[in-house]
Amino acid sequence: MIQSLTSEQIAIVLEANLTGKADGPLVSQIVIDSRNILQPENALFVALKGAKFDGHDFIEEIHALGVNVFLVSTHYKIPSKISKSAIFIQVEDTKQALQKLAAYQRHLFQGPLIGITGSNGKTIIKEWLGQILGQQYAVAKSPKSYNSQVGVPLSVFGIEAGHQLAIMEAGISRPQEMEKLANILKPQLGIFANIGTAHEEGFDSMEQKLAEKAKLFESCRFIIYRKEHAKIGQHLISVFESEKLVSWSDGIGADYVLTVKKEEDKSKILLIRPDMSVFTFHVPFTDEASLENIRHVITAALTLGMDPKLIQEGLNHLKAVDMRLTLKPGVNQSLIIDDTYNNDLAGLRLALDFMAAQRPKKRKILIISDLLQIGDISQVYEEVQKLLNYHNIDFLIGVGEDIGSLQGRLGFGSQFYRDTEELLRNLDLEFFDNDLILVTGARKFGFEAIVNLLQQRIHGTTLEINLNALTHNYNFFKTKLLPQTKVMVMVKAFAYGGGAAEIANHLQQLKADYLAVAYTDEGVALRKEGIRLPIMVLNPVQESFIHLQQYDLEPVVYSPPFFRELAKFCHVQQTVMKVHLDLDTGMHRLGFEEQHIADLLELIQKYPQLQIGSLYTHLVGADEEIHHDFTVGQLKLFMSMADEIVSKLDYVPLRHALNSAGIIRFPEYQLDMVRLGIGLYGVEVSGRFDSHLKPISTLKTTISQIKSLSKGDTIGYSRKGVMDQAGRIATIAIGYADGYDRRFSNGKGYVLIHGKKAPVIGNVCMDMAMIDISGLDEIKEGDEVVIYGPTISLKELAERIGTIPYELLTNISSRVKRVYYLD
Numbered sequence: 001m002i003q004s005l006t007s008e009q010i011a012i013v014l015e016a017n018l019t020g021k022a023d024g025p026l027v028s029q030i031v032i033d034s035r036n037i038l039q040p041e042n043a044l045f046v047a048l049k050g051a052k053f054d055g056h057d058f059i060e061e062i063h064a065l066g067v068n069v070f071l072v073s074t075h076y077k078i079p080s081k082i083s084k085s086a087i088f089i090q091v092e093d094t095k096q097a098l099q100k101l102a103a104y105q106r107h108l109f110q111g112p113l114i115g116i117t118g119s120n121g122k123t124i125i126k127e128w129l130g131q132i133l134g135q136q137y138a139v140a141k142s143p144k145s146y147n148s149q150v151g152v153p154l155s156v157f158g159i160e161a162g163h164q165l166a167i168m169e170a171g172i173s174r175p176q177e178m179e180k181l182a183n184i185l186k187p188q189l190g191i192f193a194n195i196g197t198a199h200e201e202g203f204d205s206m207e208q209k210l211a212e213k214a215k216l217f218e219s220c221r222f223i224i225y226r227k228e229h230a231k232i233g234q235h236l237i238s239v240f241e242s243e244k245l246v247s248w249s250d251g252i253g254a255d256y257v258l259t260v261k262k263e264e265d266k267s268k269i270l271l272i273r274p275d276m277s278v279f280t281f282h283v284p285f286t287d288e289a290s291l292e293n294i295r296h297v298i299t300a301a302l303t304l305g306m307d308p309k310l311i312q313e314g315l316n317h318l319k320a321v322d323m324r325l326t327l328k329p330g331v332n333q334s335l336i337i338d339d340t341y342n343n344d345l346a347g348l349r350l351a352l353d354f355m356a357a358q359r360p361k362k363r364k365i366l367i368i369s370d371l372l373q374i375g376d377i378s379q380v381y382e383e384v385q386k387l388l389n390y391h392n393i394d395f396l397i398g399v400g401e402d403i404g405s406l407q408g409r410l411g412f413g414s415q416f417y418r419d420t421e422e423l424l425r426n427l428d429l430e431f432f433d434n435d436l437i438l439v440t441g442a443r444k445f446g447f448e449a450i451v452n453l454l455q456q457r458i459h460g461t462t463l464e465i466n467l468n469a470l471t472h473n474y475n476f477f478k479t480k481l482l483p484q485t486k487v488m489v490m491v492k493a494f495a496y497g498g499g500a501a502e503i504a505n506h507l508q509q510l511k512a513d514y515l516a517v518a519y520t521d522e523g524v525a526l527r528k529e530g531i532r533l534p535i536m537v538l539n540p541v542q543e544s545f546i547h548l549q550q551y552d553l554e555p556v557v558y559s560p561p562f563f564r565e566l567a568k569f570c571h572v573q574q575t576v577m578k579v580h581l582d583l584d585t586g587m588h589r590l591g592f593e594e595q596h597i598a599d600l601l602e603l604i605q606k607y608p609q610l611q612i613g614s615l616y617t618h619l620v621g622a623d624e625e626i627h628h629d630f631t632v633g634q635l636k637l638f639m640s641m642a643d644e645i646v647s648k649l650d651y652v653p654l655r656h657a658l659n660s661a662g663i664i665r666f667p668e669y670q671l672d673m674v675r676l677g678i679g680l681y682g683v684e685v686s687g688r689f690d691s692h693l694k695p696i697s698t699l700k701t702t703i704s705q706i707k708s709l710s711k712g713d714t715i716g717y718s719r720k721g722v723m724d725q726a727g728r729i730a731t732i733a734i735g736y737a738d739g740y741d742r743r744f745s746n747g748k749g750y751v752l753i754h755g756k757k758a759p760v761i762g763n764v765c766m767d768m769a770m771i772d773i774s775g776l777d778e779i780k781e782g783d784e785v786v787i788y789g790p791t792i793s794l795k796e797l798a799e800r801i802g803t804i805p806y807e808l809l810t811n812i813s814s815r816v817k818r819v820y821y822l823d
């Protein structure tokens with residue numbers, strides 16, 4: 001924070017009531033959850049109410065960590081236990097108060113603030129501009145993509161007294177949000193990166209979206225935009241004075257002309273300035289998105305008066321960066337967190353948080369370079385040391401001069417190297433064994449080489465899982481439910497192909513209430529991976545009873561004979577087991593039928609060893625309107641069967657009936673719990689809220705070889721593929737053994753390369769498939785191929801071969817590596 005404040009000062013800023021003990025501490029850190037509270041005595045905890053949980057519920061827990069100052073809602077009833085020992089600042093709306101406090105801190109910052117908005121590239125522009133300007137100024141920037149109603153205030157608190165310049169991004173998803181962010185940030189220089197043409201939920205029209213985003217710039221002296229984005233230009237010209245607008249363009253007619261000449265793997269950018277002076281920049285990439293982003297950066301640096309030579313100096317160190325924190329399988333059962341693009345404390349904090357959220361492994365190992373952090377070096381590394389202790393790091397490998405200052409000061413094992421090469425020469429892969437390894441380094445240290453070495457050899461095909469999208473989908477379904485309704489998430493079949501352990505762990509973070517798997521083995525595997533949530537097993541078999549007991553799993557019981565078997569087992573073992581009763585109301589798969597109820601009630605009386613945790617039924621056609629009446633019939637029958645059972649019990653089990661489609665179509669039957677499946681994985685089967693869910697997985701492979709063929713040549717087994725004219729084909733590293741369905745053969749399926757469609761030609765083979773790339777001249781061997789993902793809809797692919805998205809998802813072979821990331 002720029003200036004520490006007393007609780008009294010904060011109360012004045014917020015025009016809030018203050019209760020609790022007098023002369024409290026100075027507040028220098030604002031926190032919204034229990035992570036990373038390094039100096040609890042100087043922290044202010046802001047209790048925010050979110051879709052997932054309510055910060056007010058954690059106040060006592062956080063007070064126990066040593067935090068004494070709380071910003072709470074006036075509706076919060078202060079527990080008498082802590083009313084004397086803590087200070088409470090009470091406001092109507094804690095999120096608004098957080099924003100107000102950020103606006104106050106922002107006013108205390110003297111240096112220029114650069115605000116970036118747009119649909120794509122905000123984070124990249126911010127990072128690159130930070131690197132270029134960082135050569136001359138102490139730059140504060142928002143960590144990763146902190147650009148929301150809460151992220152922006154937190155970013156502002158990250159500005160410290162020594163910073164000379166700040167770069168912040170602002171993102172919105174509905175009207176009225178930008179005004180709030182603009183009020184906090186009050187940028188002097190604005191960059192309007194671009195505007196996506198896609199319809200964004202939350203906005204009625206393109207014009208509305210544009211007008212909303214442009215509100216960020218009301219305080220700006222200069223606003224940068226690209227002339228080719230005509231709609232942006234038109235809008236800015238109609239709203240702002242022309243002296244404020246700084247345009248750049250590929251061609252003439254803008255303030256800055258920045259023309260691109262692409263070469264093999266780099267590009268030249270020819271600059272013509274308003275005074276007609278010229279300069280040539282060299283950048284290490286050729287793709288359109290990077291070239292647009294970098295030209296925004298160059299224009300901003302020029303507008304701030306930076307010398308082109310110094311800008312080029314900074315460009316020499318740029319790379320097309322992957323900003324994501326990625327979780328990858330590594331050598332000897334280790335997991336690697338790849339953060340090879342981090343250079344400051346804020347980034348390190350985020351990466352350590354991400355590390356803390358992973359399932360436990362044998363050791364926590366940190367491989368870290370010098371931080372490119374301004375200010376007093378010894379203070380910076382003191383802070384690093386505190387962070388490492390707080391996160392219980394077991395071993396540290398440090399690279400660089402500055403980080404070497406930690407040598408001899410850590411209470412755990414460590415190694416230090418002068419540079420990355422020295423480390424690579426000395427790295428012993430056998431040292432790692434079932435560890436969690438965070439690799440975090442500033443770009444110039446080239447830590448990618450370390451990650452490459454530590455990674456398990458990944459064959460061409462990977463399934464990437466976006467954990468943010470998973471969170472998004474989970475929260476979307478939460479908004480369809482009452483706050484008290486519990487959510488059981490179906491992670492059967494390897495979490496619909498996504499990888500059960502990682503997804504279950506993420507759900508545990510999201511505070512899901514229950515998990516469900518199909519077989520006992522799946523539940524055992526989750527327990528061995530450290531998953532603690534209650535787990536229901538849909539189809540336990542008798543041989544696995546002992547495992548149910550050992551691993552605290554809760555079986556589904558579906559028939560009187562099965563009830564008897566399990567009850568006898570518990571009787572012999574002298575144990576009690578929580579079970580769930582499946583009531584068959586029309587699925588006719590497993591389950592008690594109406595005629596079994598009398599038997600069932602007798603069994604329940606006779607065997608108190610089985611405690612009924614819940615009663616449920618499964619809907620057969622919740623996604624389809626034509627089955628509406630049948631579904632309602634199922635639900636009514638379930639209610640009456642459940643009532644009959646519950647009336648004979650002296651305790652009340654949970655009741656649940658809805659799957660993903662059911663949540664959408666029959667929310668009035670959410671009862672005590674719902675069972676979320678396919679929707680979490682990004683497919684909205686009822687079709688009503690398609691655009692609200694985000695696909696969570698992308699299946700990718702690479703091109704192994706390209707061949708030029710003549711008219712009449714045939715391709716693959718049985719000569720099914722025929723070239724009807726001369727052209728090129730590519731062989732890709734995926735086949736039906738990986739889960740690429742053989743029914744995609746002969747043009748039924750297609751893939752995307754550089755965003756372009758290429759149809760399958762010939763029969764899909766076991767480990768490979770061939771695609772027709774005639775006419776797509778820029779494609780070369782080694783290029784990435786998208787099988788499905790955000791840009792190819794699973795529903796459409798499934799329809800092409802007459803199946804359902806469920807089957808495509810769950811067919812991905814376990815030999816395909818899963819990689820998880822946060823974007």
Ligand SMILES: *Cc1c(COP(=O)(O)O)cnc(C)c1O
Binds near residue numbers: 490618661675677679
């Ligand atoms: C798989 C399954 C679900 C989840 O169904 P979705 O359509 O994927 O939401 C719910 N309940 C039971 C019993 C299931 O087997």
